[in-house]
Amino acid sequence: MSGRVAVETPVLKKNDEYAAGNRRWFAELGMAVINIMSAPGAGKTTLLEKTLPMLAGRYSCAVIEGDLQTDLDAERIRKVGVRAHQINTTCCHLDARMVGGAVETFLESPPDVLIIENIGNLVCPASYDLGESVKVTLFSVVEGADKPKKYPKMFRMSDCVVLNKADLLPYSGVELDELLSNVRDVSPEAAVFTVSARTGEGLAGWVEWLAARVEKARGR
Amino acid sequence: MHEAGIAAEILEIAQAQSALLGGARVAEVTVRVGDMSGVAPEALEFAFEALREGEASGAVLVIKRIAVLARCETCGTDSRPGADLVLWCAVCGKPLKVLEGEELMVESIELEGDAE
Numbered sequence A: 001m002s003g004r005v006a007v008e009t010p011v012l013k014k015n016d017e018y019a020a021g022n023r024r025w026f027a028e029l030g031m032a033v034i035n036i037m038s039a040p041g042a043g044k045t046t047l048l049e050k051t052l053p054m055l056a057g058r059y060s061c062a063v064i065e066g067d068l069q070t071d072l073d074a075e076r077i078r079k080v081g082v083r084a085h086q087i088n089t090t091c092c093h094l095d096a097r098m099v100g101g102a103v104e105t106f107l108e109s110p111p112d113v114l115i116i117e118n119i120g121n122l123v124c125p126a127s128y129d130l131g132e133s134v135k136v137t138l139f140s141v142v143e144g145a146d147k148p149k150k151y152p153k154m155f156r157m158s159d160c161v162v163l164n165k166a167d168l169l170p171y172s173g174v175e176l177d178e179l180l181s182n183v184r185d186v187s188p189e190a191a192v193f194t195v196s197a198r199t200g201e202g203l204a205g206w207v208e209w210l211a212a213r214v215e216k217a218r219g220r
Numbered sequence B: 001m002h003e004a005g006i007a008a009e010i011l012e013i014a015q016a017q018s019a020l021l022g023g024a025r026v027a028e029v030t031v032r033v034g035d036m037s038g039v040a041p042e043a044l045e046f047a048f049e050a051l052r053e054g055e056a057s058g059a060v061l062v063i064k065r066i067a068v069l070a071r072c073e074t075c076g077t078d079s080r081p082g083a084d085l086v087l088w089c090a091v092c093g094k095p096l097k098v099l100e101g102e103e104l105m106v107e108s109i110e111l112e113g114d115a116e
């Protein structure tokens, strides 16, 4: 056989199908799944260390940590009293199959809320649906006001954009208004919070938003 | 750099198609890559060439880049946001829906010669 053959297949079809399976499974488990994405060092683990104790009274939580090498982030999560499973991968993102495998480790008592800390990377994780209920982009203000326009996909697809390290704004040379307006331009419908995971500033609003989304995802 | 993973998926889809049709050689693979897909075309080309094998070892990757096309579902206006990517309606000020420019699709393949 020779000649042109129409294919019309999404490149990531396999992952998309796996993610759809995850999504049905997570719904059956009544588990809200939050995918947190950012560049390396934006403060994902620090945000989780602060956020988890604020959720702990209301929900049982567990965390999947994606990392290239170490178990350090999972250890940091366990220190605040939350179950954590580390995925080490040489990939620049987590995919739906890796997450499915990690969820198996929590099945003895599935958590109400599962938070996934994706691999630190502002581009690749955005292409891989994990079957999550909520996508969050974390961005530290010191990365620069122009980045939402340079890396629009992750910001656009996120339900929420958390701007972290607000305590560094006075030293960063970044205009918060300019950054906020660039986030709004590419992602008109995302909820946006400006916080400092270090000082705790702004975290209450973020946690309230998250809790509301958890309720919605669990169908309560 | 997820373009290596993306290229591997493209090759797998092309080879599966070829196998389905009797194992003919793949001469060309045409993909649509949106400007807002998060995939860098040059990196994808590079990875594709490095990973080609089997029936697709001589395949050429043709990348059709798709510009962002957005629609206002409130007033029906279509627009092509420029590099500034303002995804708000210039007419009525409502958020725009992106119709094109996020896709990452294998469109077609070109097969050549006869399978045995």
Ligand SMILES: Nc1nc2c(ncn2[C@@H]2O[C@H](COP(=O)(O)OP(=O)(O)O)[C@@H](O)[C@H]2O)c(=O)[nH]1
Binding pocket: A038, A039, A040, A041, A042, A043, A044, A045, A046, A047, A120, A164, A165, A166, A167, A168, A195, A196, A197, A198, A199
């Ligand atoms: N000044 C400041 N530093 C922060 C803040 N949040 C995190 N950091 C620091 O940024 C570095 C990277 O944080 P980490 O949570 O490991 O980032 P991750 O790679 O995204 O998980 C650490 O040194 C944190 O202490 C913040 O709100 N303000």
Ligand SMILES: [Mg+2]
Binding pocket: A044, A045, A046, A073, A117
């Ligand atoms: Mg971390």
Ligand SMILES: [Zn+2]
Binding pocket: B072, B073, B074, B075, B076, B077, B089, B090, B091, B092, B093, B094
């Ligand atoms: Zn309009």
